[in-house]
Amino acid sequence: MEKVRFGIIGVGNMGSGHSKNLLAGKVENGVLAAVCDLKQSKLDAIKAMEGAENVATFTDYKEMLNSGLIDVVIVAVPHYFHPPMVIDALNAGINAISEKPAGVYTKQVKEMNEVAKKSDKLFGMMFNQRTNCVYRKMRELVQNGEIGDIKRVNWVITNWYRTQDYYDSGDWRATWKGEGGGVLFNQCPHQIDLLQWIVGMMPEKVHSFCHFGKWHDIEVEDDVTAYMEFPNGATGVFVTTTADAPGTNRFEITGTKGRLVCENNKLMFDKLAVDERVHCMSAKGFKAPEYETIEVETDGKNDQHVGIMNNFANAVLGLEPLFVKGVEGINGVELMDSMMLSTWLGKTVTLPIDDDLYLEELNKRIATGRTKESTGDVVLNTEGTYGSK
Secondary structure, eight states: OOSEEEEEEOOSHHHHHHHHHHHTTOSTTEEEEEEEOSOHHHHHHHHTSTTOTTOEEESOHHHHHTSSOOSEEEEOSOGGGHHHHHHHHHHTTOEEEEOSSSOSSHHHHHHHHHHHHHOSSOEEEOOGGGGOHHHHHHHHHHHTTTTOSEEEEEEEEOOOOOOHHHHTTOSSTTOTTTTSOSHHHHTSHHHHHHHHHHHTSOOSEEEEEEEESSSSSOSSEEEEEEEEEOTTSOEEEEEEESOOSSOOEEEEEEETTEEEEEETTEEEEEEESSOHHHHHHHOOTTOOOOEEEEEOOOOOOOOHHHHHHHHHHHHHTTSSOOSSBGGGHHHHHHHHHHHHHHHHHTSOEESSOOHHHHHHHHHHHHHTOOOOOOOOSOOOOOTTOOTTO
16 A cells, blocks of 8 residues: 545535645645545535545445545544444444544443444544644653642633634534534533543543533533542643633643643743642741743644644554544543533532433433524635644
């Protein structure tokens, strides 16, 4: 195999972006071989792109999977369809990458993971923010013990501003039936993933306050504040919304040896001269530990989606290990679902959550949800909207 042949299911906002990157030759060992979408107008838009003359088009994704034209499929459709399409791909002998999130509810993601574990094909998640040099460096410092034992984790990520027009751009968007959630499930899967990936552990308790349609004419959550407790005794707060202007993106991890602060694409380390626990038990009066503030150097690389696709193609060819394993996507879904379930039940929930209870509560909302009018073939340009979000 000289080049890994990519196919894409769903060429809307994200799928069209992946198509452009592949057609532009940004994936060294990959080519765009086929695309699939239910809407012919979206397929026509791909075919009109430079270099797409030989790209095959399909309206039935199973036909594409069984066409013999592709080695890898990227699933870039509404969230509910991620697990079943990944399962179909793996069962058809096709390597698969799922867009975020891995799914809407834990039960379907666990079913997907069981199939993936039995398959000899690669399964990855499009967690492109893991390629960001700042977040990779944060994880390295935490995992190497540079900040000591974690005491507190706070992330305020409110620069996901979205207009009503955005929510009106898709009949599936911001509905229980079509999307399964709002800001947590669409904008924040990356931050939810990064939080547990960087600190190296999942919370064991969550108490959350989700507000539904607080700032927009939608039925799902657009404002969230969640409190978390971790197995080692650390606590945390996660805050997000799509209505703050200007918004904030500040991620803090405080440990016994200092504090990491990620903001404005910079990583600062307030490094204590002595471990706070040692200082607390030996110092006198009100004296706080001395510290120095260091701007942490990184390798400067932030390859985003192109980085994930390059790595996946190389992994298929056996040139390097897979950077993001798809089965890890369950962690983010577990955490998002716990925030929703805590709000619905009005109490603290423990993780892992009750899979059947969550699905039962979600189905109640689907049954009473609104039906939106079709908006046609609106495709929004997402280029430049990623950065450190």
